[in-house]
Amino acid sequence: MKISPLQFNHIVKVLDQMLRFESPSDVILSNWFREHRQLGSTDRHAIAEACFTCLRRLETLRALCAPKKPNSRNVLLAAMAKLWGTNLKECGDGLKEDEKIWLADVKGRAMPDGLAQRAELPQWVIDRMSDQDEDSILELGRGLMQSAPLDLRVNTLKGRRDEVLSRLIADGFDATVTPYSPLGIRLKGKPAINKHILFMQGVIEVQDEGSQLLGLITGARRSEMVVDFCAGAGGKTMLLGAQMHNSGRLYAFDVSEKRLSNLKPRLARSGLSNVHPTLIAHENDTRVKRLAGKAQRVLVDAPCSGMGTLRRNPDLKYRQSPDSVAELNVKQASILASASRMVAVGGRLVYATCSLLPQENMEIVNAFLAAHPDFSLVPASAVLAEMKIPLDTGDVLQLNPAIHQTDGFFAAVMTRNAATAAE
Numbered sequence: 001m002k003i004s005p006l007q008f009n010h011i012v013k014v015l016d017q018m019l020r021f022e023s024p025s026d027v028i029l030s031n032w033f034r035e036h037r038q039l040g041s042t043d044r045h046a047i048a049e050a051c052f053t054c055l056r057r058l059e060t061l062r063a064l065c066a067p068k069k070p071n072s073r074n075v076l077l078a079a080m081a082k083l084w085g086t087n088l089k090e091c092g093d094g095l096k097e098d099e100k101i102w103l104a105d106v107k108g109r110a111m112p113d114g115l116a117q118r119a120e121l122p123q124w125v126i127d128r129m130s131d132q133d134e135d136s137i138l139e140l141g142r143g144l145m146q147s148a149p150l151d152l153r154v155n156t157l158k159g160r161r162d163e164v165l166s167r168l169i170a171d172g173f174d175a176t177v178t179p180y181s182p183l184g185i186r187l188k189g190k191p192a193i194n195k196h197i198l199f200m201q202g203v204i205e206v207q208d209e210g211s212q213l214l215g216l217i218t219g220a221r222r223s224e225m226v227v228d229f230c231a232g233a234g235g236k237t238m239l240l241g242a243q244m245h246n247s248g249r250l251y252a253f254d255v256s257e258k259r260l261s262n263l264k265p266r267l268a269r270s271g272l273s274n275v276h277p278t279l280i281a282h283e284n285d286t287r288v289k290r291l292a293g294k295a296q297r298v299l300v301d302a303p304c305s306g307m308g309t310l311r312r313n314p315d316l317k318y319r320q321s322p323d324s325v326a327e328l329n330v331k332q333a334s335i336l337a338s339a340s341r342m343v344a345v346g347g348r349l350v351y352a353t354c355s356l357l358p359q360e361n362m363e364i365v366n367a368f369l370a371a372h373p374d375f376s377l378v379p380a381s382a383v384l385a386e387m388k389i390p391l392d393t394g395d396v397l398q399l400n401p402a403i404h405q406t407d408g409f410f411a412a413v414m415t416r417n418a419a420t421a422a423e
């Protein structure tokens, strides 16, 4: 990677903010670009690419910085010397004498070979993946270092995938169908698809294929009552509404007014009129109680550490911690228990996250099932096979970026058992 002196100076300043891990790195970057409108697209691209690579490779870069402080300048210099083989004369304000000596030493050193550095995952994350061997952690870590493709979902209320695909190819996009989701199209590169007429007309939405599978596995059908418990800005809500053919009632619950208000324009574009965005104060809100035993499908897309989305948000691995995950675990268990009350006898409950940590996934599900004998696990492989989706990850859906080229998602499908619920 080639970096101009101007870009170097910007990267050091942006990275300095990012390395505090006080706010999301993509927000820091867009604020920076807003404040520095003179930067052209080539500079912006180089700055973004360099900052995100430094975040992705931070375990290695921090180790290479030692004994110097891993501040933004040193991290960037280590990346230039060791990852990109850049000519160090390109540094903005020139190298200081001690930096020259240090970098000559860095250049001659072997790459750090601890698992944390090879997998680019903090040690606390590795410690929590005790269900996986070293090779799997390494494969996963490397998958999370790749950049994510741009996946689209075709809104079946407004279009057919084969027709949308032909249109996108005719318009010059490098587009293919996604391997698992029957609704997905994958685009190469990062085209500005939100300016395309099909996007503006609500025929397509941007949605990772893994997220599409979480919506699909919920199995929503025409005329049902369905609850998307943690709907956010409605990525999965819109898929569920289309699966329901815009009929029945689809509640989109969330505690965030801002996220629900972001859902509104998306709904307008999608043509859905069966969605009821509902702000709740907390998971035990009276609105939840009013729907007790009434919903055929409840999707709990729980708030989580986001460890499965490191391809897009590499800073998350440093913005989360063992304490924040433990806090999330309490919330996840409470949300799942409360949401489960809405499931009708014979209905389906899906617990999902975009995390790879067993503490946020199987451990939450196992504890829930142990405390709720009226629910049982339905093998995800069977649900997917019934939908003719060629994907078998066993009893639960576990998507791995290294294997499936999606974000790292988890989903467990459960059903409310008629016999025990009646007891």
Ligand SMILES: C[S@@+](CC[C@H](N)C(=O)[O-])C[C@H]1O[C@@H](n2cnc3c(N)ncnc32)[C@H](O)[C@@H]1O
Pocket: 211, 229, 230, 231, 232, 233, 234, 235, 236, 237, 253, 254, 255, 256, 259, 280, 282, 283, 301, 302, 303, 304, 335
């Ligand atoms: C993983 S995000 C949802 C993403 C969304 N389903 C999508 O597909 O775009 C988790 C959501 O849970 C919401 N949330 C957090 N605590 C909640 C609670 N107690 N009850 C309901 N939703 C909650 C957050 O506001 C956030 O929007």
